[in-house]
Amino acid sequence: MEEKLPRSLKNLDLNTNREPKDKILVSAYLSSLLTGISPLNSKPPSLVSLCLGVIGKHLDEMIPCLADIAAIFPADIKMSLAAIARRRKLLDDDVIISLADSSWEILDVSGSDLTNSGLAKVAEMCKSLRAVDISRCNKITSLGVSELLQHCRSLETLRCGGCPSSESTIRRSLGLFKPNLSNVEGETWEELDTSEIGHGGQSLRWLVWPRIDKDSLEMLSSECPRIVVNPKPSLVSYRTDEVPQEALPDVALDGPFVKDIDPKTWVVTEVEQKPSSFPLSNELPIAEKFRLAYAERDARLAPKRAKNARQHQRRAERDWMMSSDKAKAMVLASKASRSLHKS
Template sequence: MEKGKSVANGITPSLKNLQLNPRLKAVSSSPLSHSFPLPLKKSKPRSLVSLCLGFLGQHLEDIITDISELAAGFPPDIKLAMVAIARRRKLLNDDFLIVLAEHSWELLDISGSDITDFGLATVAKICTNLQAVDVSRCDKITAAGISELTCHCWSLEILRCGGSPRSDFTARRCLSLLKPKLNDVEEESWEELDRMDICSGAQSLRWLVWPKIDEDSKMSLATECPRIIVNPVPSPIGFHGLQVPAEASASVALDYSMVEDIDPKTWAISGAARRSIDLPSRDELPMAERFRLAFLERDARLAPKRAKNARQHRRRAEREYLMSSTNAKSIALASQASKFLHNRS
């Protein structure tokens, strides 16, 4: 997998070299370090690219219908960052994803979105270089969509699934699709197999993140396809002798690197619409609070219409007054005559 950088630098991140460990503060070994506190390191200012993405993300509802024209000249990593923002804003659907899809993408996070089998299949045909995909909590994706993904993306190494009852059901239905089916071969181990020996299935799949996998499915994978490691736990010494990639960790969003330099307010901008994936769902709020937020949202939406109606009513009242009052008519005619005489002079 090619080495990359963060979105802030304008280059697609690498799956192998993504660093997720928090930065540790350096402590001096000098005796003075125990007597005087070290100065705090100033946070790095956000890049211009990140600020622009944040602005676009806050107004995504206004530009989503014209996204195909606006994003036509954007680099692939910027398009992927917009997909990450749309997912957090609960605006990611088939049309949005298909318009932005790029052949060079290596990761795709559509978890918790409204993407369907059609959207996933279309993107799989475009983004054939995908190596890590997250379809967890995608209740509109079935085994048909996963089949298209494994059929066109032969480099797929990491797959995240499950997370909801419907998605767990789909994952169980996809077990036969994930297990590679072999031609007539004489090798004694999976490591000795060549890609040409595998006729179908997820040929390169190595890591499966499925938090609530049932014991039968886990045992079936361990017996029939031991090369696929389920729910690996990253550690400094590796997992079963293997270094687990950061993208195979369920504790961090797959597209985290695409938005780590963007202000989180981008996807949590208004009280009623604050639906960040890191915050509780609106459905978990008390009923009275939900009604209050709904009223505020409706009141803000109808405020421009009320102001327009008030202006129309005022102008209508002024016209009716001029038509019904003799005194008002004489004042209006005198004003017009005064303007005429002033212009003549």
Template sequence: MDKANGAKSLSTSLQNLNLNSNSSVTFITHPQFKGLLFKKKKPASLVNLCIGVIGRHLEDIIEDLDEIAICLPGDIKITVAAIARRRKLLNDDVLIALADASWEILDVSGSDVSDFGLIKAAQVCRFIKALDISRCTKITATGISELVKHCHSLETLRCGGCPRSDNTARRCLSIFKPRLEYVEEDSWEELDTKEIASGAQSLRWLVWPKIDNNSLEDFSAECPRIVVNPKPSPFGFMGTQVPFEAFQNIILDDVVVKDIDPKTWTMHGIVAKKPISPPSSSSAELSVAEKFRLAFEERDNRLAPKRAKNARQHQRRAARDFLLMSTRAKAMVLASQVSKSLHS
């Protein structure tokens, strides 16, 4: 009886064996070893591994990013921008250097991007369909006003999350609502659409999780075409399918970094610093001198990668200046080149 059960289990395991899998380890279902055998995740591609290396050393190349980004395709640029945002390195210079005309989404949430960087990016990324400016304290209604003048395909706007971003969203109501300009025609039929309404005519979805009641009523009354915080539904909203960018619980640029190792933006520096453990509640209170010492050590560990970077840059500049200024160094370089040519 036991032999029959063993043969049956072996037969079931062989049937569940998938020989056409692309991964290095195959998932096998076995009743006696449940949970021990699993399917290994597909290895990362060479491109994603290279992007991970760029992301881990983004601080070292950020000064020359505008020159490096010229050779990168649009999909890699937006991935680098997403990594920079997660590493708290996304600002106006980085965004302008990476902006590409092929982008359809732009996530600058929680970054240091200001109106200047947003406007410059909008002049390049004219086909943006979804934008996330939540928790951006340096973006105002002025930047959004200029954005909608260049991006006529904008459908989804994500905002709010902090007091300044909430205030920006309230002031954007005057930008989004239709406005009748001064015209000389006598009838509505003679009016041009440009005279009836101003920018953001393509905007349909506004994601503002903590919108106040007054703002919600104002948007519903003044901009009925814009749906605030749409709910996921299999039937859509009034016959229109709600895009995934308009759902509240998603991160807009997650789709571009789904195949990148998360260590790319969680690892800072070559050696991970061990956090200083707080004293237990039973121990005596630390002295002022000890508190200063611990604070100094924490600050020193935090600034160590930056000091190493500055030292490397200073060394490279010194070597370059030496070659440019020293006559003897120039003569040695020329002599080495002549000797190589003679030997060849």
């Protein structure tokens, strides 16, 4: 896609007769096209963001002692680390429980290895959650959703789906959103308490389920009219300013907590796996490195394998001689033969 030249650069060229400041401006713009970072309208990262980037790159090494380290971090730093862990595919029960803070109002565990146990524990710790994203979590079932709704009474936005397992989970959880009208005889609607007719999801208003099936959508529309499914700001049925950012599918819940952190923090492992466009002449492909390492290990272990084979053969011969009558007879005959020759 062609980049639009900023207005300040439209009248500039690379002529050697230009002023030095114009050359610097053009060079800075060309550099921004290569790096993706514009020096014209971006500010340098803060010291906190730089530190989080360094911690994020080594987060896998810190996981064993993360619970002790995270205890001294404020809530927003814990959220940033959780966002980095999710992007690095390191987020699981132990990591999120170590980082969870009671003041959190959002929780984004999409695409992680979180289970029902981990989600229930975090929901119990973070009762003020307003928005939760459990999309593409194939280890979370309707039991985990039930625990979430029971503990987080202020939950307004739930994001789900994205994979077959998550689609099945939210489909089985729809009954949790329905009002329970079995024990409200003799009451009027004005006198009913929401805690009496809800299963725990009475505060839920926004459901982000991009691939919702027709039957589920019809059920929610008829039995849970308070829940808006896949809200879009362009709809005219409600004012656009009523839809929170957390309910828009294209907005990552934890995005604001990593917006100033270098994306290389969580894509460094992927970049290393990709072949370089300009490989160095003395750099071996990763497959060749593995082959050489295997060949070296095989040559180093060859004498040990030969020794083990000889021991196994002697052990097999000994076992055969101890268990076979014919072998015992041959041994006795050999001993008798040697005795006769000595005499």
